[in-house]
Amino acid sequence: MSSETIDTPTKIVQATLGLLERPNAKLPTMTDIARATGISRQAVYLHFPSRTDLLVAATRYQDQQNQVDAALAPSRGARSGAERLDAFVTAWGNYIPKIYGVARAIMAVTDTDAEAAAAWNTRMQDMREGCAAAVNALAEDGSLPPNTDIEQATDLLWTLLSVRNWENLTQTCGWSQDCYISTIRGLAMATIARDLGALTDVLACTEPPA
Amino acid sequence: MSSETIDTPTKIVQATLGLLERPNAKLPTMTDIARATGISRQAVYLHFPSRTDLLVAATRYQDQQNQVDAALAPSRGARSGAERLDAFVTAWGNYIPKIYGVARAIMAVTDTDAEAAAAWNTRMQDMREGCAAAVNALAEDGSLPPNTDIEQATDLLWTLLSVRNWENLTQTCGWSQDCYISTIRGLAMATIARDLGALTDVLACTEPPA
DNA sequence: GTTGTCAATTGACACTGTGTCAAGCAAGCG
DNA sequence: CGCTTGCTTGACACAGTGTCAATTGACAAC
Numbered sequence: 001m002s003s004e005t006i007d008t009p010t011k012i013v014q015a016t017l018g019l020l021e022r023p024n025a026k027l028p029t030m031t032d033i034a035r036a037t038g039i040s041r042q043a044v045y046l047h048f049p050s051r052t053d054l055l056v057a058a059t060r061y062q063d064q065q066n067q068v069d070a071a072l073a074p075s076r077g078a079r080s081g082a083e084r085l086d087a088f089v090t091a092w093g094n095y096i097p098k099i100y101g102v103a104r105a106i107m108a109v110t111d112t113d114a115e116a117a118a119a120w121n122t123r124m125q126d127m128r129e130g131c132a133a134a135v136n137a138l139a140e141d142g143s144l145p146p147n148t149d150i151e152q153a154t155d156l157l158w159t160l161l162s163v164r165n166w167e168n169l170t171q172t173c174g175w176s177q178d179c180y181i182s183t184i185r186g187l188a189m190a191t192i193a194r195d196l197g198a199l200t201d202v203l204a205c206t207e208p209p210a
Numbered sequence: 211m212s213s214e215t216i217d218t219p220t221k222i223v224q225a226t227l228g229l230l231e232r233p234n235a236k237l238p239t240m241t242d243i244a245r246a247t248g249i250s251r252q253a254v255y256l257h258f259p260s261r262t263d264l265l266v267a268a269t270r271y272q273d274q275q276n277q278v279d280a281a282l283a284p285s286r287g288a289r290s291g292a293e294r295l296d297a298f299v300t301a302w303g304n305y306i307p308k309i310y311g312v313a314r315a316i317m318a319v320t321d322t323d324a325e326a327a328a329a330w331n332t333r334m335q336d337m338r339e340g341c342a343a344a345v346n347a348l349a350e351d352g353s354l355p356p357n358t359d360i361e362q363a364t365d366l367l368w369t370l371l372s373v374r375n376w377e378n379l380t381q382t383c384g385w386s387q388d389c390y391i392s393t394i395r396g397l398a399m400a401t402i403a404r405d406l407g408a409l410t411d412v413l414a415c416t417e418p419p420a
Numbered sequence: 421g422t423t424g425t426c427a428a429t430t431g432a433c434a435c436t437g438t439g440t441c442a443a444g445c446a447a448g449c450g
Numbered sequence: 451c452g453c454t455t456g457c458t459t460g461a462c463a464c465a466g467t468g469t470c471a472a473t474t475g476a477c478a479a480c
Contacts, residue, residue, distance in 0.1 A: 008456080027321065029437065043457055045439070104321075111237065111318035148413045155383040156393065156413065164374040173365040183366065187401055191412050202401050203358045203366060218427080239466065253428055255468070 009047040012037045013061045016054060020101040027108055052109065056119040059102050071095050072130055081138030082193045088134045089161065089188050092127065093181045096166045103163050124158075131157040138193055145194050153192050160188055179205035219257040222247045223271045226264060230311040237315055262319065266329040269312050281305050282340055291348035292403045298344045299371065299398050302337065303391045306376045313373050334368075341367040348403055355404050363402050370398055389415035 006014075015036040019028040030051055034041040048054040072091050078084035096103075103120075110117040135153045138144045144153060159165075161184065169175045169183070182201045189198030216224075225246040229238040240261055244251040258264040282301050288294035306313075313330075320327040345363045348354045354363060369375075371394065379385045379393070392411045399408030 030439090031437085040458060042440090042459085046456075049439090051438075108321040111314070145409075145413060147416075149415070152385075152389075152413050152415060155379060155385065159375055159378045159383070162374065162378060164372065164378075165369055168369045168372060168374075169365060173369070175362075175365065179362075187397065190400060191397055191409065194409065196406060196409075199355075199401060199404065199406075203355060203362050205359070205362060206357075240468085241466080250429055252430085252469090256427075259468090261467075 008037075008039065008043070009057075010061070012039075012044055012047060012054065013058050016058045017062060017102065020058070020105050022101075025101060025105075027105055050115075052113050052116045052119070055102070055106055055109070055116060059099070059106065059119070059123060062099060062102055066095070066098050068095065075130065075134065078137070081134070081141040081143050082189065082195060084137045085134040085157075085188060085193055086185060088130050089185045090181060092130065092161055093166070093184060094177070096163055097170075097177065100163065100167070104167075107163070127161070128154065128158045131161065135192065143193050143195075157188055157192055160184055176205070218247075218249065218253070219267075220271070222249075222254055222257060222264065223268050226268045227272060227312065230268070230315050232311075235311060235315075237318055260325075262323050262326045262329075265312070265316055265319070265326060269309070269316065269329070269333065272309060272312055276305070276308050278305065285340065285344065288347070291344070291351035291353050292399065292405060294347045295344040295367075295398060295403055296395060298340050299395045300391060302340065302371055303376070303394055304387070306373055307380075307387065310373065310377070314377075317373070337371070338364065338368045341371065345402065353403055367398055367402055370394055386415070 012033065015038075016028065016033050019025060019032060019036055028036070030044055031041050033054070034044050037044070044054070048057060072088070072095075075084050075087035075091055078087050106116055106120045110120055132150075132154045135144070135150055135157060138153075139148075139150055144150075165184070166180060169180050170177060175183075182205060183203065186198045186200070186202035189195040190202070222243065225248075226238065226243050229235060229242060229246055238246070240254055241251050243264070244254050247254070254264070258267060282298070282305075285294050285297035285301055288297050316326055316330045320330055342360075342364045345354070345360055345367060348363075349358075349360055354360075375394070376390060379390050380387060385393075392415060393413065396408045396410070396412035399405040400412070
């Protein structure tokens with residue numbers, strides 16, 4: 001039933017994602033995208049007014065395809081604040097690799113294109129709400145350190161979980177995904193939930209040399 | 211004695227830094243730079259073969275002007291590993307704002323220009339050596355957590371101290387420089403030197419609302 | 421003073437990439 | 451048949467990088 005013919009905008013978006021998801025992808029030009037879709041460059045403009053719009057549409061399509069909400073759901077069902085933080089860090093940390101290709105492209109144009117920057121900010125703001133929810137849950141438990149500003153704790157968690165940090169550790173430094181997750185989780189649990197036991201997970205990764 | 215007439219390459223570099231250092235600076239074009247220097251666009255090419263070369267020269271000039279080595283010197287004189295880590299984090303953290311303008315410009319072209327990426331990587335690699343030195347000092351003290359891989363600890367410290375994290379916390383979230391320093395220092399001391407007392411500094415910032 | 425050299429100037433051009441516009445074509449449908 | 455819809459080709463304007471050639475002005479050497 002879903003094997004109906006795919007409409008052109010969707011084909012364009014899929015082709016764009018295909019280009020973006022290959023390792024070491026450069027920013028595709030409109031010509032690249034048209035060629036990958038199998039239509040003319042001008043036809044792309046018939047459906048997307050600008051490259052930025054197309055990139056934004058691509059992220060939306062991808063989120064929908066990946067069921068972000070579903071991936072982040074377990075954290076909403078957690079009983080304690082600490083559990084919630086833990087589940088959220090794990091869920092988001094494992095979601096990043098799926099969106100990294102597109103994220104890189106959007107972050108790259110962010111410096112030159114205000115519209116792209118706005119779109120990316122909105123998306124990160126959504127993620128930030130997850131951070132805020134976890135921090136709030138901790139606050140209700142009373143497991144936040146004394147005198148902690150909730151905003152600040154959210155800022156810190158949000159920064160720890162940034163795509164840039166994931167990129168640094170896994171792409172530049174070559175860490176495994178597991179190692180990334182356990183370290184960042186330990187960091188978050190220790191600094192925000194003051195679960196000092198979590199520190200044993202930090203830097204306790206044995207991985208085969210690359 | 212130093213009030214001699216400044217040579218043109220230096221004038222160009224200074225003008226470029228001037229453009230880069232204003233808040234919310236866009237990436238300046240060669241025309242912008244020429245205008246700011248007070249010479250023709252073509253004259254810029256007489257001294258720098260490409261925009262990337264110019265940006266790279268600008269970072270070098272700036273490092274030299276700012277005496278990075280001097281700024282990072284105190285950490286080399288530290289007695290214990292923990293002291294050294296502490297001093298390094300503080301020194302680098304306070305150095306970032308001075309280079310942020312240029313750093314932003316270079317990071318922005320990093321996605322499209324391999325040469326710029328290489329230059330920036332080299333620079334970050336230099337910073338990484340400072341991280342490695344601090345981690346090594348801790349290792350000699352025996353104050354690294356058991357079974358810690360030195361490389362991994364260096365990776366983590368290096369990531370915590372990234373310009374992107376500084377940007378996130380101070381520029382996007384609006385943290386004060388002091389707040390940034392004390393939080394990152396606490397994070398580093400707690401996770402790498404296992405100085406749990408340092409956690410009290412994390413999120414313990416009271417700052418007036420923006 | 422003439423000559424040479426050097427730095428900078430003007431003006432033109434090639435090239436890449438984005439985004440716009442107009443005319444035409446083919447399919448499907450009333 | 452004529453109309454609409456989606457796509458095509460081909461041309462163009464615009465911004466920005468980087469290149470090239472011819473010219474000017476200053477300054478020093480002879």
